[in-house]
Amino acid sequence: EAGVVQSPRYKIIEKKQPVAFWCNPISGHNTLYWYLQNLGQGPELLIRYENEEAVDDSQLPKDRFSAERLKGVDSTLKIQPAELGDSAVYLCASSLEQGSTYNEQFFGPGTRLTVL
């Protein structure tokens, strides 16, 4: 079974430029998550999708970040414009369904973003 796929793996941009990250979850997983991980920290949730619906985006900085999951499968996270403080690893994860107590989340390889 293929895991969560993310691209690109690395991205270097200058501040104020836009950037986009793509994620394809594990087949059959309805719930998709975007996390941000800074060095030495655990992942922090940015947004959670149940199928096409963003059910928790409370931690997403909406002035510059946006996300979509149009057909309930793959998803794109965008930053426009990027700031120096956005340098981090952006992780995508998926799970079968959020409501279950036994819900397990599986992470993709992540995208390491460097903003110069």
Next chain:
Amino acid sequence: QKEVEQNSGPLSVPEGAIASLNCTYSDRGSQSFFWYRQYSGKSPELIMSIYSNGDKEDGRFTAQLNKASQYVSLLIRDSQPSDSATYLCAFRSYNTDKLIFGTGTRLQVFP
């Protein structure tokens, strides 16, 4: 008080020894607990999940949960140098349904 507390380490153990990693959490209502392993430069990999008080064993790994004490641990038996990584403890918040991660404990297994 942090939602999840882990000793950042590094925890250094010799090859073949038992490594014991500990975690406390603040959410008394939480029912789901997870251990992830993260190698340097890689993403977190789920290695154990536990939902009931007591022990859960999977190969060389044993997760232990004590909800009354709000404590979860991970034991790694016969530690190998390949176990050297950061281990992240996480729980699902009862109130927000979010997965809350600790900052991780770095484990070093030396030959």
